[in-house]
Amino acid sequence: MPGRKNIYLDYNATTPVDPDVLNAMLPYFSENFGNAVSDHAFGWDAGEAVENAREQISGLVNCKPSEITFTSGATEAANLGLFGFCERYRNKGNHIITCKTEHKAVLDSMKALERRGFELTYLEVDPEGNIDLKQLEEAINSRTILVCLMLANNETGLIHPMDKIEKIVHSANVKLMSDITQAVGKIPVDLEKLNLDLAIFSSHKIYGPKGVGALYINKNNIVRIDPYFFGGGQEKGMRPGTLNVPGIVGFGKAAEIALFGMEVENERILKLRNKLEKELKNIEGAKINSEDADRLPNTTNVSIDNIDGNLLLRKLNSLAISRGSACTSNTIQASHVLKAMGLSDEQGLSSFRISMGKYTSREEIEFAVKEITNISSLLRKTMV
Template sequence: MQGKRKIYLDYNASTPVDQRVVDTMLPYFTEKFGNASSDHIFGWDAEEAVENSREQIAGLINCKITEITFSSGATEAANLALFGFCERNRYKGNHIITCKTEHKAVLDTMLALQRKGFEVTYLDVDLEGNIDLQELAESITSETILVCLMLANNETGLIHPMLEIEKIVHSKNVKLMSDITQAVGKIPIDLKRLNLDLAIFSSHKIYGPKGVGALYINKKNKVEIDPYVFGGGQEKAIRPGTLNVPGIVGFGKAAKIASTEIEKESERILDLKNKLESDLKMIEDTTINSEACDRLPNTTNISFKNIEGGQLVRKLNNLAISRGSACTSNTVQASHVLKAMGLDDELALSSIRLSLGNGTTLEDINFAVMEITKTVNKLKGIIV
C-alpha cells in the first residue's frame, strides 16, 4: 500500500472540514472560549456567534432562525424530534408511518417507539426505491400523528417527491418529518416551500465539523415537542446542555459556503458522476441502483453480479468506498436499503456506494473506474 494512490469516494459518510471553516472556528477554542449562557462579555460574544451561525444555517435552507435547534448531530436530532413529538401528541393517536429504506437513526428510534406502545407502519419500496404514494395515503388512519420520510436516501441517492408527499400528509391533518441530512448542501432546499413540520440534518456532511447538527421545527405550522433530555434551559429546553460553540460556528460557516457554491459545485460533481456511471456500466452484469430516478448529483450505488463482495472491497483497498452494508459486531450484513428494493443478500453484498465531493477530480474518477473494472473482471476470471 505504501506509495499507492488513495482516493476518497465516501463523502456521504463524512466530509473533510473546509479550511475556511477551520479558520473561522479556531478563535472559539482559545480567545472567544466563553459559555454562550454566561452573562458577561465572553458569554455574550459566544452567544452572538451562535446566533450568527443560526442565521447562516437558516439562510441555506430558507427558514426562520427561531426554527433551528442545535444538537450533537442528526441522530440526536432524530431522537429529540421523534420522541418529543410523539409523546407530546400521544393523546391524538399512536400511529406513525415511515419507510423501510430510512436511515438507521430513524429506524432504530422507531423500534424504540414501538416498545413504548406506538404503532409503526413501514412502507415498502419498488425496485428503484420509490414508495407508492397511494399506499402512503391509504396507510394514514385516524390514529396517525406523524409521517417520517427522508428527502434523499443516503445509500442510493434517491430523492423522494416531497412536495407530493406533503400534500397527501397535510390533507389528512397529519404532520410530516424528514431526514434531510444527505440533501443539505448537495441540492437546493427551501423548507418554506416543502412545508415540512420537522427536519433533521448534520454539519459533517457539508464540510463542517463532526459533533453538531440541527433540528428544524416549523413555527408557522405550530409544531410543538416535549423535551426528551433534561438538565438546563439551553435551546429552549429542547436540547439542554452547554452549547458546542466552536462546532456551531463551524456549522454556520459551512452553511454559508454551501449557500454560495452549491449550484456550481453540484453541476461539476454531476458531470463527474455521469462519467463514472457511464464507464462502470461497461462492465458486464452491472446495475446502477435507482438509476431511473431523481437522485443526488453525487451518489452512485452499483451492483456487480456473480462476484464475492468481500473480496471486491478488500481488493479495492486504495478506494475509500462504502459497501452498502452495515458492520455490527464484526458481522457484515446486506444493506437493508437494497434488500427492501428486492436485491437478494448475495447481490446486495456485491454492491458498493461511491459518493463524490468537493475534492473529487476527473483524475480520481478515471483511476476509480480503472481499479474497479480491473478488480471486478479479475474476480470474474476475465483476462483483459
C-alpha cells in the same frame, strides 16, 4: 505500492472540514472561549457567534433562525424530534408511518417507539426505491399522528417527491417529519416551500465539523415537542447542556459556503457521476441501482453480479468507497435499503456506494473506474 495515494469516495459518510470552516472555528477554542449563556463579555461574544451561525444555517435551508435547535448531530436530532413529538401527541393517536429504506437513525428510533406501544407502518418501495404515494395515502388513518420520510436516501441518492408527500400528509391533518441530512448542501432545500413540520440534518455532511447537527421545528405550523433531555435551559429548554460553540460556528460557516457554491458544484459533480456510471456499466454484470430515479448528483450505488463484495472492497484498498450507510458498514450484511428494493442478499453483498464531493477530481474517477474494472475481472476469473 509505496507512495500510492488513497482516493476518498465516501462523502455521504462524512466530509473533510473546509479550511475556511476550520479558520472560523479556531478562535472559539482558545480566544473567544466563553460559555454562550454566561452573562459577561466572554459569554456575550460566544452567544453572538451562536446566533450568527443560526442565521447562516437558516439561510441555507430557508427557515427562521428561531426554528433551528442545535444538537450533537442528526441522530440525536432524530431521537429528540421523534420521541419529543410522539410522546406529546400520544393522546391524539399512536400510529406512525415511515419507510423501509430510512436511515438506521430513524428506523432504530421507530423500533424503540414500537416497544413503547406505538403502531408503525413501514411503506414498501419499488425496484428503484420509490414509495407508492397511493399506499401512503391509504396507510393514513384516524390514529396517525406522524409521517416520517427522508428527503434523499443516503445509499442510493434517491430523492422522494416531498412536495406531493406534503400535500397528502397535511390534507389528512397529519404532521410530516423528514431526514434532510443527505440533501442539504447537495441540492437546494427550501424548508418554507417544503412545509415540513420537523426536519433533521448535520454539519459533517457539508464540510463542517462532526458533533453538531440541527432539529428544525416549523413555527408556522405550531408544532410542539416535549423535552427529551433535562438539566438546563439552553436551546429554549429543548436541548440542555453547554453549547458546542466552535462546532456551531463551523456548522454556520459551512452552511454559508454551501449556499453560494452549490449550483456550480452540482454541475461539475453530475458530469463526473455520468462519466463514472457510463464506464462502470461496461463491467460484466454491473447495474446502477436507482439509475432511473430522481437522485442526488453525487451518489452512485452499483451491484456487480457473481462477485464477492467483501473481497471486492478489500482488494479496492486504495479507494475509500462504502458498502452502504456508515452507521452499519462494519456489519457484513446486505443493505436493508437494497433488500427493500428487491435485491437478493447475494446482490446486496456485491453492491457498493460511491459518493463524490467538492475535492473529487476527474483523474480520481478515471483511476477508480480502472481499479474497479480490473479487480472485478480478476475476482470473476478466480470464481470460475
